[in-house]
Amino acid sequence: MSLPTTTTAPPSAAVQARTFSAVLVANRGEIACRVIRTLKEMGIRSVAVYSDVDKDARHVALADTAVAIGGTAPSESYLKIDAVIDACRRSGAEAVHPGYGFLSENVEFAKALDAAGITFIGPGVGAIEVMGDKIRSKNHVMAYDVPCVPGIAQPGLTDQELIEAAPGVGFPLLIKPSAGGGGKGMHIVERPEDMASTLVTARRVAASAFGDDTLFLERLIRAPRHIEVQVLADNHGNVIHLGERECSLQRRHQKVIEEAPSALFESLPDGAGERARIGEAACNAARSVNYSGAGTVEFLVSDDHPDEFFFMEMNTRLQVEHPVTEMVTGIDLVEWQVRIAAGEVLTVAQSDVVLNGHAVEARVYAEVPERNFMPSMGRIVALAEQGAADATVSGHRQAHANVRIDSAMRDRLEITGDYDPMLAKVIAWGEDRAAALDTLDAALGRYTLLGVDTNVEYLRLLINDPEVRAGHLDTGLIERKLPSLEFRHVGPAELIAAALTLWLERTGAVLAGDAWKSADSWRVGGRGAWTVTFGVPGGGVVAVSITEEDSTVTASIDGGNPSSIKAVDRTATSIALELDGGLVTFAVGITQGDAQEIYVGNDGWSCRLEVLNRAERLRRMLAGIEREDGAADPEVRSPMPGTVVSVSVVDGDLVEEGQVLLAVEAMKMEHQLVASVAGTVHLTSKPGDLVKADQVLATIHVDKTSTDEEVQR
Template sequence: MTINSFDTVLVANRGEIACRVIRTLKAMGIRSVAVYSDADAGARHVREADTTVRIGTAAAADSYLRIDAIIEACLQSGAQAVHPGYGFLAENVEFAKALDAAGIAFIGPGIDAIEIMGDKIRSKNHVMSYGVPCVPGIAEPGLSDEALIEAAPGVGFPLLIKPSAGGGGKGMHIVERLEDMAATLLTARRVAASAFGDDTLFLERLIQSPRHIEVQVLADNHGNVIHLGERECSLQRRHQKVIEEAPSPLLESLANGAEVRARIGEAACQAARSVRYSGAGTVEFLVSDQDPEHFFFMEMNTRLQVEHPVTEMVTGVDLVEWQVRIAAGEVLTVAQSDVVLEGHAVEARVYAEVPERGFMPSIGEIMMLRERASNDPHVRVDSAMLTGLSVSGDYDPMLAKVIAWGPDRKAALDTLDHALGDYTLLGVHTNVEYLRLLVNDDDVRAGRLDTGLIERKLDGMEFRQVSDVELVAAAMLNRQVLAPAGTAAPWNAADGWRVGAPAPWKTTVGRPDGGLATVGLTVDGQGFTARVDSGAEHSASLRPGSAGHAVLVLDGVEHPFAHGSPSSELGTRELWLGSDGWSCRLEILDREARLQRILAGIQREEGAADPEVRSPMPGTVVSVSVHNGDHVEAGDVLLAVEAMKMEHQLVASVSGTVHLSSKTGDLVKADQVLATIHVAAEPAPEVSAENQKDEEV
């Protein structure tokens, strides 16, 4: 088979990876086929493909995970091969078997490799027989909770519970004490079963101060196996990678770094050879920061990785192109001696989430987007975003990836920071500001990384807060909407004009924290005097910038920002402002909406716990731990909501009797009341017989 055997390739995925694969297929002259769910009918990957096929409704189980629908789409479009991207069916052995039975090529490894490496228990035992070092633990199929609890002391605490199937950190939990095992196993099994359809678990000793280092391999069907160096993926949150780079600063810092790179690279190649691997794959290792010359096999991902662009930028190798060529039977013409790592590359994942609120997923419509401010050849943005696109809770929250290259690590980090500062997306909350804080952290800059660094740093991160700059900008923009320049008659202008001294034109602004602020604007020559209810007074003027941008001059200082506002409803207008990679959502309230907000705030005593349990995000109720009428204590888990592949447990804020207003399987909105705690009234003080007699008299 030669490369000419593929003239049409179907991409069985969505989002940025589908767009990225389509880009390479176009460069190779291969016709691309996109599949889409109802939720993705207007998605970017659908627009960029040569042809498209609808495969189902929004739920992944009814669309992107439907093997029969993908095969039917291949037959309908004439695709001879399928590129699975990552996630969904990328490592599903039944999918590979079904394609093989239908005579359709799978752009990935053979069925045996997927089966062996797709089971973490089996893969560990398998590669150990080929001399690849593994993390100590217990990895046997079919272990019950009782067996795992019994084995835990022998593994040692702290330990890690891991699902045998799947990846991406889902179902992985750290356990510090034996008494926490039972409850954690219950959660881990539920998440594993939901995410992977397999709740098999195993235990590993937790490596202290661990570094997550992975090796990219390429292998053809003619016995050639090479590695393309390593990637450092130690900056993780909840076992999900956030920032990745190549090469690893740990290996770069070692005097014998080249020798360690050669050993870990050969171990990865040996793991690939053990299953006669074909295509692009990644072998993941844990390396202790305290003993960096020793490494332990964790797993092999039999697919392309999210972070593959950093390897492409330091090697110049298009991994997707080689995946296609190898699947078509070509011989790998890149030898190990040809692989040279030039410079340094860093990638940051842009997620739809709110870091300040525990990384709650965010949904909404993108009202403004600017992902690149310049054509810097050292910056790459892999994205599926479009202005007007709706970001729902149906799929993973990753929106895009920003990748930067530099001649050295400092230059790469500087370039990435600048690129993130230029990234503007309004309408959906993102983690871009958080990424910039990480990139500029002293330990990150020094290369002092481990998988627990983000969790340790989070509480000390100082996120930018809404200031008078944003409040005044909101008031100025609102005035432009209600009192645009050029209004003919002063009597019809909503600008506070009156005979005599000018009255302030007041705007009530809802802050992100739920508080209210009032800004008064008074005409002052060519500009305004702005008075904020905090007591501050500023001189202010506003001038338009490029489309969707403006410059606020506050007390003589220029503040450029992007802005956008969707349609208003029920007396409240939503307004988004953004600059330097930071954005915020404000609300412009009319008098009625302001009054309702104030009344709602005084109905509960200041500082009192809210008896209403609300969903922090839009999603699905996946479990309910109590029944109507149960007595619960403050802190008890009531139910769990899942969205964008993230599960969040909701707890009682007060003690009392619970009343549920949701059940397992319900689709819920952000801030929807899911349960209410009825606090028992304080019992009346007992009255003695003598006092009672006195009262009767």
């Protein structure tokens, strides 16, 4: 079944005559690519901006014009208001689309554009000011019959005032920053005695992320569902909603899987009635600030009492998950943002909005789920976003009839720690929810990105969980499920495929071929064994040997029984081999340089194997021998490149095992590092230090005498 199309009639000729000749996209990554796609379809010249590190980014290549705006850090580029306005003047852009994040909800940016005579493709300054402050917005919308979560929301509350107010709100409660969004900086407090320490952390994170440490409290609603409503409003008094999105599958308040419509409302006898009620509340929130453009009103909905919903906030911008609404309505939200900003009348009536089928979106992140979602960085060495359309034309990639991939990925792209770790979004449509989930699962299985660790395997495990399939969702489900997820680990087939790939590349070997054409050492009776040593995830060392004799190729791992390899099909990015009677196929990618690595993967899973030279292999083996079996490593290393944002101990302190020592921030996320053993800590880093992956930030010296005495007791 083909995707639905909009039911609206075209605007009148008089309205249609007004448009923009050039629009600047003040963003990067997949959202910049997605906006540029619609601008091209509308015949509007697109202007990209880019930081120093993004000069070769895909959104730069897609745009008609690209303007450099500064250094790598967001504060030196994408967040520089003056640089963006200057880029508009230099390129002739009459309007700016902000995407999401960066300056999209920055009221000073909207004011500066207005002063410069440049149209902001978004709501008016008043709407941003009211809705950009969670305290003010809650108090504001309550006057317009929009229900809100019980709590205390007053500006300027001190830590002591918040501590005193907490019992009246009730525990457990949620500490939330007034500024910002995306769930960042929110903290759950279960007990009164935890309030003081949690407030310190919450203020630090809020100040760092949003430049505003104002906090407020809300009662924590157990097992809530996060349901949001998409609204569209023009400058002529017309406001409609485009149905709801279910965004309950979250980790640390960050959405992971989103879908439209909500499984909750679909399961209710009067789901259409509940949808109308929550949709009208969203429209009232928009009307209360004379909203213009596309916006999203977010609600908490009780799973036990779906007729009870509470306003959380309004995002005065496009949402990351907007494609699922587009998939079920056929309405291009970016197109309407541009048309409304140009002064057009919204020609879509509420009765025109029909939700056709079901759509689900999965966010692909550069992270390692099994290591507490640690950010991952590196260079892409193999990319296959299956069935992708011509990347020079399309801002999103239509892989199959019912699959859409919004992506900014390109081969050899360097993924750094400077920006958000989201790489792409895979969106699937089906006639019903089960079909949409099946289609998404298949699409994720085809999705290949090597060179950087991703969460694709985790996404497939999640959408195939029985509770998720049944639609029994809440915002705490992911945290409960994570410990029981069975992640796949590297095995013999992956090791042999990696070794065989390197053997074919390095030796020039051709299975069952002419020995005289091989670059390998050749001898009468066949080639000698060729061995490669891999460093595997978790710190182990594995040696794989490939032997060819009498046109028979075998592989053995650490000197074990050999496995027979019969047929091989090798391409630039894949290898297929018949191993012990079974056919296996892997995507493969090899990094270049002194520290060579090889990535292998299939079915949405991948792993990184280090190719070790003799010296490194010996060092690791000796380190393993010197350390007692099962002993913890006394060195505390940074798991990724980043910045030390806090140090919780003083050099020379006695620390306990598991005690937080310091925190490192990368890809907009803060990661706390803890002591692996008890002892005396010696620090080698301080707040503000830029650190490399695997750099030693602290060392813990264990008191041998105390340890021996403890054992004797």
